[in-house]
Amino acid sequence: MRFRTCTSPHIVPGHSVGRLMRQVLYALVPGTLAMTWFFGWGVLVNVVLSVLFAVMFEALMVALRRRPVMATLGDSSAVLAGWLFALAVPPLTPVWVLLIGTAFAIVVAKHLYGGLGYNPFNPAMVGYVVVLVSFPRELSLWPSPEGIMEASLTFWQTLQTTLTGRLPDGMDWDAITRASPLDMMRDSLVAGQTVTEVTRSPIFGSFSQTEWEWAGNLFLLGGIWLLYRHVITWHIPVSMLLSLAIIAGVFWVFDPDQFASPAFHVFSGAAIIGAFFIATDPVSAATTPRGRILFGVGIGILTYVIRTWGGYPDGVAFAVLLMNMVAPTLDHYTRPRIFGHSRDGHG
Amino acid sequence: MITSSYGDIIREGLWTNNPGLVQLLGLCPLLAISGTVVNALGLGLATIATLVISNTLVSLLREHVRPEIRIPVYVLIIASAVTAIELVMNAWFHGLFLVLGIFIPLIVTNCAIIGRAEAFASRNSVPRAALDGLAMGVGFTGVLVAIGALREIVGQGSLLDNAHLLFGEWGRGLRIEIFPQEHGFLLALLPPGAFLAMGLLIAVKNLIDARLEARPIPTATPEPKPAQP
Amino acid sequence: MARLVVRDIVITTMLLGLFAAIGTGVVAWVHSGTEARIAENRLAMTRMRVTQVLEGLDYDNDPVTDHHRVGDERLGGHDLPVWLARHEGEVVGVALSAIAPDGYSGDIRLLVGIDATGTLRGVRVTGHRETPGLGDDIEVERSDWIHTFRGRSLVDPPIELWRVRRDGGVFDQFTGATVTPRAVVRAVRNALLYFEEHAEALLALPPPEEDAVLTIEPIMPEIPDHLAPTDPLPEAGGAEESTP
Amino acid sequence: MEYALILVSTILVNNFVLVKFLGLCPFMGVSRKVETATGMGLATTFVLTLSAVSSYVINEYLLTPLGLEYLRTIAFILVIAAVVQFTEMVVHKTSPLLYNVLGIFLPLITTNCAVLGVALLNVQEAHGFVESALYGFGAAIGFSIVLILFSAIRERIAAADVPVPFRGSAIAMITAGLMSLAFMGFYGLLRL
Amino acid sequence: MQLHRFHGGLKLPDHKAESTARPLLTMGVPKFLYVPLSQHIGAQTECVVQPGDRVTKGQRIGQAKDYICANVHAPTSGWIRGIVDHPVPHPSCLSAPCIQIETDGHDQWGEDRMEPWPDWRERDPRSLRERVRDAGIVGMGGAAFPTAVKLNPRPGKRIHTLVVNGAECEPYISCDDMLMRTHPAAILEGARIVAHMVGAQRVLFAVEDNKPEALRALTDAVPGAERDFIRVISIPSLYPTGGERQLIQVLSGREVPSAGLPADLGMVCHNTGTVKAIRDAVLHGQPLISRIVTVTGPGIREPRNIEALIGTPFADLVEAAGGYRPRVDRLVMGGPMMGFAVGDDAVPVIKGTNCLLATRPEDTPPPGPVMPCIRCGECTRVCPANLLPQQLYWFAKGKDFDAIQDYGLFDCIECGCCAHVCPSNIPLVQYYRFAKQEIWGREKDRQKADLARERFEFRQERQDREEREKAERLARKKAALAKKDSEPTDKKAAIEDAIERARAKKAAQATEPPPDRERADN
Amino acid sequence: MLNAILAIAGLALAFGLILGYSAQRFRVEGDPIADQINAMLPQTQCGQCSYAGCRPYAEAIAAGEADINRCPPGGEATVLALADLLGRDPKPLEVEEKEKAVAVIDEQTCIGCTLCIQACPVDAIVGAAKQMHTVIEPECTGCELCLEPCPVDCIEMVPLERGLQDWRWTQPDPSPIEQPRAARRKAAEARRESA
Ligand SMILES: Cc1cc2nc3c(=O)[nH]c(=O)nc-3n(C[C@H](O)[C@H](O)[C@H](O)COP(=O)(O)O)c2cc1C
Ligand SMILES: Cc1cc2nc3c(=O)[nH]c(=O)nc-3n(C[C@H](O)[C@H](O)[C@H](O)COP(=O)(O)O)c2cc1C
Ligand SMILES: Cc1cc2nc3c(=O)[nH]c(=O)nc-3n(C[C@H](O)[C@H](O)[C@H](O)COP(=O)(O)O)c2cc1C
Ligand SMILES: Cc1cc2nc3c(=O)[nH]c(=O)nc-3n(C[C@H](O)[C@H](O)[C@H](O)CO)c2cc1C
Ligand code: SF4
Ligand code: SF4
Ligand code: SF4
Ligand code: SF4
Ligand code: FES
Numbered sequence A: 001m002r003f004r005t006c007t008s009p010h011i012v013p014g015h016s017v018g019r020l021m022r023q024v025l026y027a028l029v030p031g032t033l034a035m036t037w038f039f040g041w042g043v044l045v046n047v048v049l050s051v052l053f054a055v056m057f058e059a060l061m062v063a064l065r066r067r068p069v070m071a072t073l074g075d076s077s078a079v080l081a082g083w084l085f086a087l088a089v090p091p092l093t094p095v096w097v098l099l100i101g102t103a104f105a106i107v108v109a110k111h112l113y114g115g116l117g118y119n120p121f122n123p124a125m126v127g128y129v130v131v132l133v134s135f136p137r138e139l140s141l142w143p144s145p146e147g148i149m150e151a152s153l154t155f156w157q158t159l160q161t162t163l164t165g166r167l168p169d170g171m172d173w174d175a176i177t178r179a180s181p182l183d184m185m186r187d188s189l190v191a192g193q194t195v196t197e198v199t200r201s202p203i204f205g206s207f208s209q210t211e212w213e214w215a216g217n218l219f220l221l222g223g224i225w226l227l228y229r230h231v232i233t234w235h236i237p238v239s240m241l242l243s244l245a246i247i248a249g250v251f252w253v254f255d256p257d258q259f260a261s262p263a264f265h266v267f268s269g270a271a272i273i274g275a276f277f278i279a280t281d282p283v284s285a286a287t288t289p290r291g292r293i294l295f296g297v298g299i300g301i302l303t304y305v306i307r308t309w310g311g312y313p314d315g316v317a318f319a320v321l322l323m324n325m326v327a328p329t330l331d332h333y334t335r336p337r338i339f340g341h342s343r344d345g346h347g
Numbered sequence B: 001m002i003t004s005s006y007g008d009i010i011r012e013g014l015w016t017n018n019p020g021l022v023q024l025l026g027l028c029p030l031l032a033i034s035g036t037v038v039n040a041l042g043l044g045l046a047t048i049a050t051l052v053i054s055n056t057l058v059s060l061l062r063e064h065v066r067p068e069i070r071i072p073v074y075v076l077i078i079a080s081a082v083t084a085i086e087l088v089m090n091a092w093f094h095g096l097f098l099v100l101g102i103f104i105p106l107i108v109t110n111c112a113i114i115g116r117a118e119a120f121a122s123r124n125s126v127p128r129a130a131l132d133g134l135a136m137g138v139g140f141t142g143v144l145v146a147i148g149a150l151r152e153i154v155g156q157g158s159l160l161d162n163a164h165l166l167f168g169e170w171g172r173g174l175r176i177e178i179f180p181q182e183h184g185f186l187l188a189l190l191p192p193g194a195f196l197a198m199g200l201l202i203a204v205k206n207l208i209d210a211r212l213e214a215r216p217i218p219t220a221t222p223e224p225k226p227a228q229p
Numbered sequence C: 001m002a003r004l005v006v007r008d009i010v011i012t013t014m015l016l017g018l019f020a021a022i023g024t025g026v027v028a029w030v031h032s033g034t035e036a037r038i039a040e041n042r043l044a045m046t047r048m049r050v051t052q053v054l055e056g057l058d059y060d061n062d063p064v065t066d067h068h069r070v071g072d073e074r075l076g077g078h079d080l081p082v083w084l085a086r087h088e089g090e091v092v093g094v095a096l097s098a099i100a101p102d103g104y105s106g107d108i109r110l111l112v113g114i115d116a117t118g119t120l121r122g123v124r125v126t127g128h129r130e131t132p133g134l135g136d137d138i139e140v141e142r143s144d145w146i147h148t149f150r151g152r153s154l155v156d157p158p159i160e161l162w163r164v165r166r167d168g169g170v171f172d173q174f175t176g177a178t179v180t181p182r183a184v185v186r187a188v189r190n191a192l193l194y195f196e197e198h199a200e201a202l203l204a205l206p207p208p209e210e211d212a213v214l215t216i217e218p219i220m221p222e223i224p225d226h227l228a229p230t231d232p233l234p235e236a237g238g239a240e241e242s243t244p
Numbered sequence D: 001m002e003y004a005l006i007l008v009s010t011i012l013v014n015n016f017v018l019v020k021f022l023g024l025c026p027f028m029g030v031s032r033k034v035e036t037a038t039g040m041g042l043a044t045t046f047v048l049t050l051s052a053v054s055s056y057v058i059n060e061y062l063l064t065p066l067g068l069e070y071l072r073t074i075a076f077i078l079v080i081a082a083v084v085q086f087t088e089m090v091v092h093k094t095s096p097l098l099y100n101v102l103g104i105f106l107p108l109i110t111t112n113c114a115v116l117g118v119a120l121l122n123v124q125e126a127h128g129f130v131e132s133a134l135y136g137f138g139a140a141i142g143f144s145i146v147l148i149l150f151s152a153i154r155e156r157i158a159a160a161d162v163p164v165p166f167r168g169s170a171i172a173m174i175t176a177g178l179m180s181l182a183f184m185g186f187y188g189l190l191r192l
Numbered sequence E: 001m002q003l004h005r006f007h008g009g010l011k012l013p014d015h016k017a018e019s020t021a022r023p024l025l026t027m028g029v030p031k032f033l034y035v036p037l038s039q040h041i042g043a044q045t046e047c048v049v050q051p052g053d054r055v056t057k058g059q060r061i062g063q064a065k066d067y068i069c070a071n072v073h074a075p076t077s078g079w080i081r082g083i084v085d086h087p088v089p090h091p092s093c094l095s096a097p098c099i100q101i102e103t104d105g106h107d108q109w110g111e112d113r114m115e116p117w118p119d120w121r122e123r124d125p126r127s128l129r130e131r132v133r134d135a136g137i138v139g140m141g142g143a144a145f146p147t148a149v150k151l152n153p154r155p156g157k158r159i160h161t162l163v164v165n166g167a168e169c170e171p172y173i174s175c176d177d178m179l180m181r182t183h184p185a186a187i188l189e190g191a192r193i194v195a196h197m198v199g200a201q202r203v204l205f206a207v208e209d210n211k212p213e214a215l216r217a218l219t220d221a222v223p224g225a226e227r228d229f230i231r232v233i234s235i236p237s238l239y240p241t242g243g244e245r246q247l248i249q250v251l252s253g254r255e256v257p258s259a260g261l262p263a264d265l266g267m268v269c270h271n272t273g274t275v276k277a278i279r280d281a282v283l284h285g286q287p288l289i290s291r292i293v294t295v296t297g298p299g300i301r302e303p304r305n306i307e308a309l310i311g312t313p314f315a316d317l318v319e320a321a322g323g324y325r326p327r328v329d330r331l332v333m334g335g336p337m338m339g340f341a342v343g344d345d346a347v348p349v350i351k352g353t354n355c356l357l358a359t360r361p362e363d364t365p366p367p368g369p370v371m372p373c374i375r376c377g378e379c380t381r382v383c384p385a386n387l388l389p390q391q392l393y394w395f396a397k398g399k400d401f402d403a404i405q406d407y408g409l410f411d412c413i414e415c416g417c418c419a420h421v422c423p424s425n426i427p428l429v430q431y432y433r434f435a436k437q438e439i440w441g442r443e444k445d446r447q448k449a450d451l452a453r454e455r456f457e458f459r460q461e462r463q464d465r466e467e468r469e470k471a472e473r474l475a476r477k478k479a480a481l482a483k484k485d486s487e488p489t490d491k492k493a494a495i496e497d498a499i500e501r502a503r504a505k506k507a508a509q510a511t512e513p514p515p516d517r518e519r520a521d522n
Numbered sequence F: 001m002l003n004a005i006l007a008i009a010g011l012a013l014a015f016g017l018i019l020g021y022s023a024q025r026f027r028v029e030g031d032p033i034a035d036q037i038n039a040m041l042p043q044t045q046c047g048q049c050s051y052a053g054c055r056p057y058a059e060a061i062a063a064g065e066a067d068i069n070r071c072p073p074g075g076e077a078t079v080l081a082l083a084d085l086l087g088r089d090p091k092p093l094e095v096e097e098k099e100k101a102v103a104v105i106d107e108q109t110c111i112g113c114t115l116c117i118q119a120c121p122v123d124a125i126v127g128a129a130k131q132m133h134t135v136i137e138p139e140c141t142g143c144e145l146c147l148e149p150c151p152v153d154c155i156e157m158v159p160l161e162r163g164l165q166d167w168r169w170t171q172p173d174p175s176p177i178e179q180p181r182a183a184r185r186k187a188a189e190a191r192r193e194s195a
Helices: A017-039 A042-064 A069-073 A077-088 A095-113 A123-134 A155-164 A181-190 A195-199 A211-228 A235-254 A262-267 A271-278 A289-309 A316-333 B006-016 B027-032 B037-064 B067-092 B094-103 B105-109 B111-119 B126-156 B169-174 B191-214 C006-053 C145-149 C179-203 D002-013 D024-029 D034-066 D069-094 D096-110 D113-124 D129-157 D169-186 E125-134 E147-151 E175-182 E184-198 E212-221 E244-252 E272-284 E314-320 E378-382 E389-398 E401-406 E417-421 E428-480 E490-505 E517-521 F002-025 F032-040 F054-062 F075-086 F115-119 F181-194
Strands: C067-072 C077-087 C090-103 C106-115 C120-127 E032-036 E060-063 E078-087 E095-103 E161-166 E202-208 E230-235 E267-271 E290-296 E304-309 E330-333 E340-342 E355-359 F101-105 F155-159
Touching: A017 A042, A017 A077, A017 A211, A017 A271, A042 A069, A042 A077, A042 A095, A042 A155, A077 A095, A077 A123, A077 A271, A095 A123, A095 A155, A095 D169, A123 A316, A123 D169, A181 A195, A211 A262, A211 A271, A235 A262, A235 A271, A235 A289, A262 A271, A262 A289, A271 A289, A271 A316, A289 A316, A289 D169, A316 D129, A316 D169, B006 B126, B027 B094, B027 B105, B027 B126, B027 B191, B027 D024, B037 B067, B037 B094, B037 B105, B037 B111, B037 B126, B067 B094, B067 B105, B067 B111, B067 C006, B067 D069, B067 D096, B067 F002, B094 B105, B094 C006, B094 D113, B105 B111, B105 D069, B105 D113, B111 B126, B126 B191, B191 D169, C006 C077, C006 C090, C006 C106, C006 C120, C006 D069, C006 F002, C067 C179, C090 C179, C106 C179, C120 C145, C120 C179, C145 C179, D002 D129, D002 D169, D024 D129, D024 D169, D034 D069, D034 D096, D034 D113, D034 D129, D034 F002, D069 D096, D069 D113, D069 F002, D113 D129, D129 D169, E032 E078, E125 E147, E125 E184, E125 E272, E147 E184, E147 E267, E147 E272, E161 E175, E161 E184, E161 E244, E161 E272, E175 E184, E175 E212, E175 E272, E175 E290, E184 E202, E184 E212, E184 E230, E184 E267, E184 E272, E202 E212, E202 E244, E212 E230, E230 E244, E244 E267, E267 E272, E272 E290, E290 E314, E304 E314, E314 E355, E378 E389, E378 E417, E389 E401, E389 E428, E401 E428, E417 E428, F032 F054, F032 F075
Parallel strands: E161 E202, E161 E267, E202 E230, E290 E355
Antiparallel strands: C067 C077, C077 C090, C090 C106, C106 C120, E032 E095, E078 E095, E290 E304, E330 E340, E330 E355, F101 F155
16 A cells, blocks of 8 residues: 655644734734724724735735735735734825835835745834835824814724825814824923923823823733733743833933833833734744844833934834844844753854 | 957946946945936046046056055055046036035045956056946946936936036026925935835846846856956 | 065055156146135035025125124024125124024024014025924925025014914924924024124124135035935034134 | 944944945945854954044144145045055965955955045044044944844845845845835934 | 753643553564665665575574674564565655565574573673674664664763663654553563663663553562662653653753763663663573554554564554554654654564554645744744754755754754644754755765865876876887888877876786777777 | 145155065965865866866856856855855856766777776776776766767766665755746646656
């Protein structure tokens, strides 16, 4: 009797890249819904459009390279990249900004390197940074959270705004947008106010009370679920948040008027979603355990530096890209000690 | 070294061994000064002049230079040529001179120039060397202008902006507006845009080469040179 | 150790020296032919800028050769150059350098042209690091916003309205960017205040001595400072002077 | 503090390669392997610092007193070429080991724009002696760091499934572009 | 006893109960046996019988001709029918020389049977080792490395501990379990013999805690007085805790150096089956001619352990285990993690065959499509050698063989943990096997190239010399035979030269005219 | 102007002196690169690279005159190794890699002309005039240089036999999503055929 030959192992564990990615997508749902609740339909419109574009570009590139389109789309990584990109840009971002951002994310950052698994840089963050430096005006218009917004947009108005890039008649950007807490902190500190003065503004609240922080908490929940499901390991999120908190704490203790508190840094902007969903992108992060810790620490510190002294209010995206750049070198120098080798790495 | 025909020299400089796209030399000005077509053209012309002068002189003097001072002598020749050109530009194209800034003196270290002096001019006769300088220079300028055009169009929606810096007052009329500046894609003008444009251009060249090669007529491709002198 | 052949060394040395001498000779010759024009070019650039901010003013001197250095809190710096425009010896306008310290990303440098009555003749941004595409609309090349200062003075609008609209003033901010215009408006206002306080002294500044030629070394833009800088005006403190 | 700022500025904010566009040819040319990149970085650091200092001396004590500023380019490049060639000869003879590590890169350094660039920028920014040396050193460190990071990325890309027209230098350029994009994050840092 | 743990590892469902539920079965003698000449690591043995010879049970039919090699014996009595190329258990599915024996059913020992040594304690270790070598014993834990080599003392290394490896960590396999349950005393006796041979003061008998019966049987079999000498240790079940290096780390907390052997730590490790085989050889003079094989898997009707003669075709074993279930499409020799699929069930049992695993498509559905590595690091987490499997894969794929060695390719024990957890379904281990062999191959090529260069340079030198000599000779000739005018053509000259040279070498040859071209043209 | 010339020429003189002196003081001979390259070539000495053997080819590469992808016996491995050494981009081999083979002389036909002996660059053929010749298999590099001179065409290249001992694992196929459609189809066909 003859048999099929194939290589070991001969038991099938039943996991796949697609499943991994879909778990990350599930984990994003609560946070995304919370953001929609607080910032209006724009969030959802962003997500849907960006995912659509991302999948479209992915299919286009794969088809251009004469590779199997459906098999590639099945891994859901384009959906994830599109989704994360959408969460990074403000709601009500014009559709062409979404288009350009996803194009850079999927075409340039991902497929020019060969697609899934080969990109040295985080695609979603490349897309976001490209639009951020190219269209800073559109990217700095964050609608005020619903609670303190003077006017709110219906779903159709939101869609219309996104598609045309113009607000419905009678509305004014200056009326519905407002600097995000990080922006506000930065602007006001530049203008000579102290941290305490800034935090008296209505969008600031103590721990977990404002909308921003609620969204952050729900992303945190998703992140913890991912940890529990072994989709991500603790190294990056923990080291990133810890280092951010520590460096913020040091400066804060040093001068609480000039430097915001660690809690503020950890819970505003993209810190939480960055720690659990973005910095953990396995493809572009470091891959050795020690490398991952250093990777997280690097992101934490760079985020703080860019937020505090840099030209852009939130540093997470840049910090992630900068550390992506360092990741291969980190991997090179943080190889674990191989079994049976002495400490210096040679047996 | 096998002496190549004049046709080969031209083809090499313009395409097969283009200093910018193939040898990857002279990248600094190529990326720094390609924000607009006019800047690109200005620097390109200065580079062509330097290349022709330095190639000619190096070829003239090639027998008299000893190895231990070869590089200093070439560098001296190039530096003198560049300084002279710099002074002339400062006097007659002052606006452009200011825009190009440090990159005019830096033509001295444009690797393409010393590379040609070493690799070609020091082994070939004067007319060949001069032609090679011209071809390489034009090839270089071509790439420079191509990137300049790409970045200018995408970045600020115009072509030949500020042409007066190069052509005098009548040049102001040369500006072509494709779309209003505020719709420009800023990335193209920023440093990353320069790299991306260059990468794109190289890919396009590779694509064209692949197409040419796929054509049935077998064309003898000359030996590609190593990327570094 | 190899035996040294002195002859070879001498030949090497002489050859290099010879090439250097010839090369330098050629360059020196070109230099002598271009020197005058280059000097003139330098003045012309500065002159152009000063002329722009003193637009419409009737003066008969060459402001470029008629400059002083001043410093004050209100101007945001010390040892800043000021150029004077004179009509028949009387100062009719000044081009003040001013620095707005509270831009979004650091200092914004301005050249503020004020005539003898305290009215703005023109304002230009000569250096900044604001966000490209957002804060840089203060450049004259990118938008007309900077022209809104022309003809304004401390009474037009009244001093409490010298703010951006969002802060209750009359000047436009840019959508999504308030910080930059706010800083510029404040700096221009401060320059006007400075002029008001020091008008007498400024208007009485003496004309330059006969041979006081201003040679400002043009700053070579380091790199296209993200957007190729088109402003060759010397920054305060960076200028070199040979005036005594 | 001021010296620290010079270092931070040259290494990160105004990185010579990614922001100022200087020294790109060796950046693209010698970045295929981490080891070679490290060698190049070391060699450049040595030469760059040395030539920054020597051109400062030449400028301060020869050119300026004689009013020969317009000859800067010639004088500087002469200094650089001589320093490089001399270093090469000495290293070649005295330490074959070091030569194997660094020597082959030395000739490339003459034509590294960053070296002449540093000399010229030092003059332009009116740096003093220590500042000049630090500026040169910082620039070289910034150059070396990105060179090594870049080479590690390129080693990884070498096994990637890059579309054919982009293989080789095209994807390297794109990568440099994305690195430069990441460096935009430092834009506006140090409000100088 | 304080246990330690090694990095990584996997908890796998053990699937051992299927085969241990039925008692051990001793198979009858099949009609034909195919005994491969190469069943172990090392050189092939030399066949010492002729077709048509009659052989008796235990007769040596294959002779080791190298240090790392093992004798082969006739598993039963019968006639040699040929030295044939027969499929062998090997991942290549290739055939290899096998001795085909037609059995006579008498199972008769010959006179040359080795003498039993019940008095082994009186014998010196040297002669005992000789016995092990004669008996053709190889490691039965999977690697099939000649045991005598492992037992040889290494200069400067004193062995203080013998580790008997009863971990049997791979799922499905239960042959050692069965052996321990049924023959605990024999195994312990074997352990005493080996300890005596290597001079160990301590025997650590490690058994995974998922085999309580075996543990109990062994513990009960150790006499109270020996409790300090032989310690039966229950270790946590974690794949691949049975790997030699992992096991030693679990027991001692120390790591066997990368390029070293357990002997560097004063330890030596043997499989239970090996130890039992040594005991049989010493006490009964029985060479290694049979072994226990687990026949199991969802594709087998009655999974069980079978004691079978070496050379028994797999098909016969399956038959004895109730035959295949329908739709079986994969037959694996070894466990599911490290075993390889064979292409044909005609292949015979060899000394290293511990398990036959038959599966159907529904048990091992083809894994999802292979995707690119997403660097998730799962493989790193489970790798017992603490390697970076994803980097190894990356380099193997890019054929960067310097880097891959730098990253420790040769420390990989091919346990398959990494491939098992990879969400991208990359056949990682196969990449490593490929890379290892490619590196060995290249090393060989390089040696060959060096040899060629030497020969080439030597030849050039010789030619130069001859050229010179010829020139001189020609000058002399010309002077002497100036009257001859006909100039030889180039070709002729060349041939003449050759002949000349040949003559120079072999002076005995007579001068002949060049060979007849006409004849050559036909 | 005189100032200028004197200053720069003086500088140049100083450097010239230093360089001229050190050029002699620190002279080194030899070209280690060519040696390193030669060590990487397979030493088949077949001349398929269009050079007269491996060493000349190595020298040509070192001088920058030849590309690194011209040695078919070395195959992809050599190209990669050379690319690594020289820091160039690896390129596909100019000619296809051949299966490793050795020459076998048909001893019945051989007339003993010794022509092949002279052609063999590594002295892998033995025999004497008018006697049949044989190839020493382990020493044959498979260069095929002996085929052409044989007047009776009695030499044949026989692929090296691959027994169990020489059997090697192959590199697994790349992921199907990394293969263009055409390649996938071909692979599927090959699989079907082998099944
Ligand atoms: C990337 C980025 C760059 C910015 N750059 C500037 C700038 O250069 N100038 C400025 O006034 N505001 C800039 N802002 C916006 C400020 O953070 C702040 O939101 C704004 O000035 C507040 O004005 P608003 O109240 O009109 O929104 C930037 C915002 C972002 C996100
Ligand atoms: C190539 C090779 C050489 C070996 N040489 C020796 C040796 O000289 N002495 C020794 O005691 N064991 C030697 N061994 C045996 C190993 O130590 C080990 O016991 C054997 O490979 C089985 O281990 P495993 O099944 O864990 O892989 C060798 C193994 C191999 C594969
Ligand atoms: C991953 C792996 C798992 C192994 N598992 C076992 C095992 O469960 N039982 C065993 O006896 N040998 C196992 N071995 C083989 C041992 O490493 C070692 O070779 C053996 O115990 C040495 O004894 P032997 O020479 O008598 O076979 C395994 C080897 C590897 C590489
Ligand atoms: C935990 C996790 C986090 C991820 N984060 C990102 C991300 O931040 N950006 C992104 O583009 N893709 C992300 N991905 C998806 C995927 O890895 C990514 O598209 C690849 O970089 C494409 O090659 C993530 C995937 C996982 C499993
Ligand atoms: S488990 Fe697979 S996908 Fe994950 S890092 Fe390892 S090889 Fe890559
Ligand atoms: S097969 Fe090798 S690399 Fe993979 S887990 Fe086992 S030891 Fe590690
Ligand atoms: S092709 Fe290769 S093996 Fe043949 S001679 Fe040239 S270098 Fe040697
Ligand atoms: S026998 Fe023939 S093929 Fe073999 S090395 Fe000699 S000449 Fe080459
Ligand atoms: S042009 Fe700058 S290094 Fe070559």
